Amino acid sequence: MAINFISNLVAVLVLGIIQVSFLTTWPFPVNSLNLILSAVIFVTVIFNYQRGLWWAFGGGIFWEIYSGMPFGVSSLTLIFTVVIINFLFNNFFTNRSLYSLLILGSLGTVLYNLIIFLVSIIFLSLNLGNYFAELSFWPNFFWQPILNLIILTIIFFAFHHSTSKLRNIFLASDNLYEIKK
Helix, strand or coil: CHHHHHHHHHHHHHHHHHHHHCHHHCCHHHHCCCHHHHHHHHHHHHHCHHHHHHHHHHHHHHHHHHCCCCCCHHHHHHHHHHHHHHHHHHHHCCCCCHHHHHHHHHHHHHHHHHHHHHHHHHHHHCCCCCCCCCCCHHHHHHHHHHHHHHHHHHHHHHHHHHCCCCCCCCCCHHHHHHHHC
16 A cells, blocks of 8 residues: 555656656647646546546645646646546546547546636636736647647557556457357
């Protein structure tokens, strides 16, 4: 249990460091990639809801350090995104396929950005500060879902080829031979 917690914590920290140190320094379309959000969506859809919540909390706390938003907004937005993704997954999707992951990934990314946008508008309307001073919101709003879907696809296929958890095997090869007889 402690090793599982430590390995998840290290994974969140490594993704956060890659996000902050490397991805933000790349040119325009690539710097809008949100690696933490992609990982949180992947963990929520493929593994389970509780682990997704922990990843959202840990990634949000790490992201709070580097965010210009008031403390807690990024964490709560990630957690709310996980809750909505889990609701959609449990009520509208039947399996952990690539298609389900991509649809939920795009919905989760758009939802995350819309929540950040709405929170920023609320803070602006209440004169609590100009936390949404970034002029590149709309280009990022367009590019981030596309780039997150590419990353989710890469993670899915890497996970698919490294484990047998996502393989769709309905009939074993012995049973298949007996059916053809």
